[in-house]
Amino acid sequence: MRTKSMTVKNGELYIGDFSLSELSARYRTPLYVYDEEGIIEKINIFKEYFRSDKFATEIVYASKAFLAPYLCKILAGRDISIDAVSVGDLHLIEKSGFPNNRILLHGNNKSNGELEKAVEMGVEYVVVDSYTELARLKDLSEKKEKHINTLFRINPGIYADTHAYIETSLLSSKFGESIHDEEIIDKVVDIYRRAKYLRLDGFHCHIGSQINNPKSFIAAAQTMLNFTKRFAQKYGMEVDVLNLGGGFAIKYLENDAEVDLRWVLTEIIKTVESRVEKYGLKLKKLMIEPGRALVGDSGFTLYRVGLLKKTFGGKKYIFIDGGMSDNIRPALYQAKFTVEVANRVAEPDDDSDPYPSFNFYDVVGKCCESADIIAEAVNIDEVRIGDIIVVYATGAYCYSMSMNYNGLQRGAVIFVKGDKITEAIRRQSLDDLVATCDFGVTE
Numbered sequence: 001m002r003t004k005s006m007t008v009k010n011g012e013l014y015i016g017d018f019s020l021s022e023l024s025a026r027y028r029t030p031l032y033v034y035d036e037e038g039i040i041e042k043i044n045i046f047k048e049y050f051r052s053d054k055f056a057t058e059i060v061y062a063s064k065a066f067l068a069p070y071l072c073k074i075l076a077g078r079d080i081s082i083d084a085v086s087v088g089d090l091h092l093i094e095k096s097g098f099p100n101n102r103i104l105l106h107g108n109n110k111s112n113g114e115l116e117k118a119v120e121m122g123v124e125y126v127v128v129d130s131y132t133e134l135a136r137l138k139d140l141s142e143k144k145e146k147h148i149n150t151l152f153r154i155n156p157g158i159y160a161d162t163h164a165y166i167e168t169s170l171l172s173s174k175f176g177e178s179i180h181d182e183e184i185i186d187k188v189v190d191i192y193r194r195a196k197y198l199r200l201d202g203f204h205c206h207i208g209s210q211i212n213n214p215k216s217f218i219a220a221a222q223t224m225l226n227f228t229k230r231f232a233q234k235y236g237m238e239v240d241v242l243n244l245g246g247g248f249a250i251k252y253l254e255n256d257a258e259v260d261l262r263w264v265l266t267e268i269i270k271t272v273e274s275r276v277e278k279y280g281l282k283l284k285k286l287m288i289e290p291g292r293a294l295v296g297d298s299g300f301t302l303y304r305v306g307l308l309k310k311t312f313g314g315k316k317y318i319f320i321d322g323g324m325s326d327n328i329r330p331a332l333y334q335a336k337f338t339v340e341v342a343n344r345v346a347e348p349d350d351d352s353d354p355y356p357s358f359n360f361y362d363v364v365g366k367c368c369e370s371a372d373i374i375a376e377a378v379n380i381d382e383v384r385i386g387d388i389i390v391v392y393a394t395g396a397y398c399y400s401m402s403m404n405y406n407g408l409q410r411g412a413v414i415f416v417k418g419d420k421i422t423e424a425i426r427r428q429s430l431d432d433l434v435a436t437c438d439f440g441v442t443e
Contacts, residue, residue: 001254001338001392003035003298005416013342013390017419020342024302024388027412028427030322031302032399036074036417038298042261043078046290049265054273055283060104062246062291063089065396066299069096070415070424076102081124083289087114094121104151108175112140119146127151127204127243129176131184134191134198141197148197151204151243152188154179156223158207158216176205179227189235200237202285203228206245209292212257214264218271220244225275232281240284244268248293252393253336261293292396299395301327301411302342305387306366316361318380320389323365324372325408327391327398331371339363339375342388346381363389367406399425404433 006015013020015035024031043059051057060081072093075082081102084090093103105118108129115137118126128134128150141148153176177184192200207220221244232238249259268288276283303320310316329335360379365372374391383389402410409428414421 001251001297001340003300003392004038004041005035005418008345011343011345013340013345016416018416018421020302020390021388023414023416023421024304024342027414027423029302029304029388030320030326030411032326032394032411032413033300033302034295034395034413034415034424035298036415036422039071039074039295040078042290042294042298043075043080045261046265046288046294047078049262050269050288052269052273052286054276056285057269058285058287060243060287060289061294062289063093064400065291066295066398066400067092068413068424070422071295072096072098083127084118084123087111087117090114090117090121090123100124112136115140116144119144119148125149125151125201127153129153131177131187131191134188138191138195138198141195144197146197147199149199149201151202151241152200153177153204153206154224154227156205156207156220156227158219158223179223185231189237192237200239202239202241202243203231204243204245204287206289207247209247210249211247212249212259214259214267217244217247217264217268221268221271222275225272225279225281228281228283229279238282240282241287242272242283242285243287243289246289246291246293248290250292250296250393250396253338259293296396297393299393299398301391301394301398303389303391305383305385305389308383308385316359318361318363318378318383318389320363320365320374322408322411323367323374324369325365325367325405326402326411327374327394328401328403329397330373330375331369332401337375337394338392339378339380340390340392341380341383342390344382344387359383363391367408404428407433409433 006013046059050059058081060083061075063082064085076098082093082098083104083106084093085107100121101124103123104125104127105123106127126148155173155176155178157179192198203224205220205224207216224242228239251258272286303322305318306321307319324331359381360377362373363375363378365374399413412423412427413425414423
């Protein structure tokens with residue numbers, strides 16, 4: 001589960017030229033660390049295998065996985081587009097210097113302010129989530145007298161075989177309009193036909209997250225192309241763009257299934273190419289939206305062990321100086337993580353005991369919640385107070401979902417590449433916690 005540029009030197013874990021102990025001391029814990037070389041490697045895989053000679057391709061980073069100006073610069077420098085789901089996202093991306101014409105705005109309940117900001121910025125696409133939103137966007141475009149390029153989100157009704165909270169294409173999902181709801185689609189077409197400033201460039205779908213069954217992505221592509229064909233036949237409207245969303249899984253545990261990105265991306269391209277030719281479609285661009293798959297397994301979190309405890313019932317605990325405040329995923333999704341002691345790495349050798357004693361610990365945080373568990377039943381040979389614990393594959397949906405519960409400060413985020421460290425986000429100070437508060441002090 002170690003990242004691309006991780007090594008072991010003298011029994012300690014290193015990333016690039018730096019030991020994890022050194023990074024923990026310098027930036028304090030909890031600390032989020034990204035292996036920049038690992039992210040670049042993933043970007044290169046997507047760019048190499050998600051391409052076609054028959055139509056253009058565009059890779060859009062799903063920024064809800066993790067967003068920071070420094071990452072925006074890495075993506076912009078490698079011709080990766082980006083999405084946003086709020087006015088805050090739009091503001092941060094704009095401030096980073098990212099090209100506005102490579103931004104997509106998503107969201108199932110966009111505010112008027114978010115739509116106006118996107119129109120003012122001239123984003124590449126507004127991904128329209130519903131008939132009601134489309135009607136509001138038509139009014140806005142006429143008020144502003146500005147042309148707006150859109151994709152319309154279709155719910156294809158495909159079972160994605162993932163956690164219920166991150167499955168987005170069941171017929172009961174809150175996202176998009178159902179592929180089977182012809183009455184709604186009739187109304188959508190009517191608005192586009194009457195709209196002076198709105199353009200329907202194509203369709204978007206997204207079937208869920210952390211999907212490790214490649215067949216789900218192939219099924220989504222086939223279903224959406226079938227829909228595109230029927231749509232063109234019924235309404236006489238050709239669309240140029242198909243966006244298949246993201247959701248590619250990463251490994252969190254050693255026995256997790258490995259998603260062969262090279263094979264999946266190649267198969268998606270082959271499927272779309274063959275269907276486009278078979279149906280006589282005039283597809284100009286195919287889009288995809290990886291988030292977790294670009295950054296998830298290149299990120300990890302460092303904690304310091306504060307206390308050890310063995311309860312009367314025999315349960316062993318490792319208490320760390322963070323918890324659900326910086327990684328809510330175990331409590332929210334029952335997510336599992338791989339854990340290791342960073343400053344004392346046991347290297348197996350020929351003389352190692354083939355029947356080691358098992359020391360199973362629960363790694364738990366300092367929040368006042370019984371659900372504040374980072375990893376359960378972790379087998380660690382030896383752990384001491386003051387040790388540095390590394391939790392792998394926390395590069396997605398950890399910092400972006402972090403919070404100040406129990407008054408805990410959000411940790412720093414650093415990127416490491418060889419002998420270079422970039423502090424992408426500094427650690428929150430105590431004053432940051434009260435910066436937006438009114439203490440009611442009067443003269």
